[in-house]
Amino acid sequence: GAVxxxxxxxxxxxxxxxxxIECRSLDFQATTMFWYRQFPKQSLMLMATxxxxxxxxxxxxxxxxxxxINHASLTLSTLTVTSAHPEDSSFYICSAxxxxxxxxxxxGPGTRLTVL
Amino acid sequence: xxxxTQLDSQVPVFEEAPVELRCxxxxxxxVYLFWYVxxxxxxxxxxxxxxxxxxxxxxxNGFEAEFNKSQTSFHLRKPSVHISDTAEYFCAVSDGxxxxxxxxxxxxxxxxxxx
Numbered sequence: 001g002a003v004x005x006x007x008x009x010x011x012x013x014x015x016x017x018x019x020x021i022e023c024r025s026l027d028f029q030a031t032t033m034f035w036y037r038q039f040p041k042q043s044l045m046l047m048a049t050x051x052x053x054x055x056x057x058x059x060x061x062x063x064x065x066x067x068x069i070n071h072a073s074l075t076l077s078t079l080t081v082t083s084a085h086p087e088d089s090s091f092y093i094c095s096a097x098x099x100x101x102x103x104x105x106x107x108g109p110g111t112r113l114t115v116l
Numbered sequence: 117x118x119x120x121t122q123l124d125s126q127v128p129v130f131e132e133a134p135v136e137l138r139c140x141x142x143x144x145x146x147v148y149l150f151w152y153v154x155x156x157x158x159x160x161x162x163x164x165x166x167x168x169x170x171x172x173x174x175x176x177n178g179f180e181a182e183f184n185k186s187q188t189s190f191h192l193r194k195p196s197v198h199i200s201d202t203a204e205y206f207c208a209v210s211d212g213x214x215x216x217x218x219x220x221x222x223x224x225x226x227x228x229x230x231x
Contacts (some may be wrong), residue, residue, distance in 0.1 A: 109159040
């Protein structure tokens with residue numbers, strides 16, 4: 001089956017620093033990648049949708065200047081949390097959709113971000 | 117856009133007992149429905165999906181769900197649960213191309229299986 005990886009799996013950083021999270025589709029080309037955020041004991045909230053080679057589409061309430069998304073290739077998307085603060089601490093999960101899998105997303109294992 | 121309601125936040129059940137996790141969605145002309153399972157500190161694993169065709173969908177780990185258009189429901193069932201089924205379960209809906217294939221998730225149901 002389709003495999004999506006995320007790196008790192010967990011990261012701890014100081015307040016004010018930036019953190020980059022990578023999402024890779026390992027065995028398929030992902031025309032669309034999605035970034036979700038999950039707080040403890042809560043559901044996944046869609047942050048943004050990115051299509052390869054174009055700007056990401058952000059959901060209402062998500063600061064695009066704070067959460068920079070780059071989808072430079074068909075197998076890689078990155079999420080950069082700029083000037084991170086403790087309230088940005090969360091579980092970030094990406095998913096990827098292949099052109100041939102119109103209605104199915106494959107999820108990465110998630111990245112736990114803790115901002116001190 | 118579609119929305120999903122998972123009526124039960126927690127479902128405790130004894131091992132080997134049957135279980136049903138409820139999911140209702142807002143109506144639409146076309147809808148695609150999914151159930152995912154999440155174990156602690158892990159990503160999501162697809163249990164099953166309804167895209168079209170037969171309304172009874174069978175998934176992994178012995179789970180199944182039935183798409184009921186008149187009741188706008190997609191309840192998840194398992195006839196006999198195991199301790200290892202303890203996890204968080206999310207129902208999700210997509211409008212397909214109309215929403216860029218984005219998923220809207222329910223708030224999740226925590227299934228706790230005890231001996």
